[in-house]
Amino acid sequence: MKHILITGSTDGIGKLLALRLAKEGHFVAIHGRSETKLAATLKEIKEQSNNENILGFLADFSDLKAVKKMVKEVAEKMPKIDVLVNNAGILTTNSKTASTDIRFMVNYFAPYVLTNGLLPSIKTSEAPRIVNLSSAAQSTINIQALEGKTSLGANEAYAQSKLALTMWSFYLAEQEPSITVVAVNPGSLLNTKMANEAYGQFWSPAEKGADLLYDLAVSEAFESVGGAYFDNDKGTERGDFAEAHPDAYNGSKIDELIAVTKMLLLG
Template sequence: MSKTIIITGSTDGIGKLTALKLAKEGHTIYVHGRNETKVNTVVSEIKTTSNNQNIKGLVADFSDLKAIKKLAKQIKNDIPTIDILINNAGILKSPIKKTKDGLDIRISVNYLAPFILTNAILSNIKNSEAPRIINLSSAAQSPVSEVVLTGKEQVSENNSYAQSKLALTMWSFSLAIQEPNITVIAVNPGSLLNTKMAKEAYGQHWSPAEKGVNILYDLATSEAYKNESGKYFDNDKGDTKGRFSSAHPNAYDTFKIEELLSVTTNLV
């Protein structure tokens, strides 16, 4: 059965490849990026390659809180039912350290953007018979500091990236409890996959991009995962395919999660 799927950050890397894989199966795919020209190019490319005309574009800069809220409003009005949301957009290396909102760019793009977007369109996701939210976490997870989260203190790129990914995982676990009818899974798609992000950050890769694509596809569509909500899948474990594993201990600390969400809500 055809599903309506939104994949953020899908003009490059595993987001784009996952969009293409799902498009080939006839699903309605919404490709998102921050550059309208690039989004339109990728939409055309996927339509041609997949022979599927149900490919549409969404444009928003995830380092801009107002732009995220505007996109959320557009989605809420235009896409009444969302079956699958893959929060894939992410950033590590950037020439800009802070956003115009005065926040660390990695915190904004990797955590606050999916938090704002998802919460704003929850009612549309709940309209699906079997909704899923797949949040892209990472093997890099570090305790979230309030001063970093709120932009009052700057840390290294790797540190703020790891904090943003743990924040995303903590929120994923909380969302799974809050919304028992939505399958919410946080996933490390694999470390140093052959993508633009890994090349820019480290100049090398360990695994093909397809490793990440295949697990995103499975988690989003396979019946095997429909009862696995509130878990963390680590695709670095195992040889060909990962397994559910333990995230950072803070992801299971109710007090720390409540604290994080309280600060986040005030911030956005």
Template sequence: MSKTIIVTGSTDGIGKLTALSFAEKGHTVYVHGRSEAKVSAVVSEIKEASNNQNIKGLVADFSDLEAVSELAKQIKTDIPKIDGLINNAGIFKTKEIQNKDGLDIRMVVNYLAPYVLTNAILPNIKQSEAPRIINLSSAAQAPVSEEILRGKTQDSVNSTYAQSKLALTMWSFYLAKQESKINVIAVNPGSLLNTKMANEAYGQFWSPAEKGVNIVVDLALSEAYKNDSGMYFDNDKGEDKGYFSPAHPDAYDTMKTEELLSITNQLLSGKMF
């Protein structure tokens, strides 16, 4: 049965290949990126490659939370039922450290943007009979600093990235508990996959991008994972395919999670959306 799936950050890398894989399987796919021209080009490319015309585009700069909120409004109107949301958009290296609100761009794109988008479109996701949210985490997870989250101080690229990914994972587990009818899974698709992000950051890769694509698609569609909400899948484990594994200990700390979400909501309450 055809599903409607949104893949954020899908004009490059794992996101693009994941969108193509869904398209090849006959699903309706929404490609997202920050450049309208690039989104349009990728939509056309995927349509041709998959022979599937049900491919559409979404445009928003995830470093701008107002733009994310506007995108959410558009989605709520245009896509009444969402079967799958793949929160893939992420950033590691960036020329600009902070966004216009003075927040670290890695924290915004990797954590706050998916938080804002997902929460805004939950009513549409709940219209699906078996909805799934797959949040792309990382093997890199580090305790979240309130000062970093609030944009009061800066840390190294590696540390801030790892903090943003732990924040995403902590919220994933919380969301899974709050929304019992939605299957929410956090996944490390694999370290140093052959993607633009990894090559820009490290100039090398360990595994093909397809390794990450395969597990993300599997988690989003396979019946094998229908009862695994609130879990963390580590694709660095095993040879060809990983398995569910413990995330960072902070992800299981209720008090730290509540503190994270309290600060998050304080930051967002100051916005006009």
């Protein structure tokens, strides 16, 4: 039995993954930003899996204070984390944050803060894994946009936030060689709420992404693939490891991203 935390798991591929893992008897923690939806998903997964070892954590990832509060709650209830799947993400939104674009907040800063806060729990695992949900959409980061000094369109902010997550994934893999850290494009336009709200269409079933996340999370075949990028758009049935955006391999750009990130989070 593994102890697994999946963010953004009240619908879409996160929920499918949580249910599959729960049915196999793992200790599964889900996360959502809607109290009602979180409670309903918890009940549903427990009933369908006949597994009571299911926890729920509530946090709005556009609010880093809420993320930090969640870190404390998770650390108390999960002193050991074998697998962390940073699945929560956002593309379209009606809400506005005070400065930094909400896509940078939810897709990059929130998983950065959550993961670093939970490293002590992750390091208690014999073979820990961190799976970060990137995207086929990756675009060179505008540092001024990251700092909240200039605005971007929704798609561009999304692509930049996903590249930031990928660059940080590679950095974390180097800093923590005992942890298998993987960035993954789970598949473009899967049949999920986010894709349907943004584009009104889908190319592949959500299960395509959930099945890949399952393998990256618990399959022995992916035990030692840290610091890599998996692209599920490659091929028809299952993707393969591939090259991410060139900036993800640029040491000076990664160093700049991490330095600015640390500065902003301390500010």
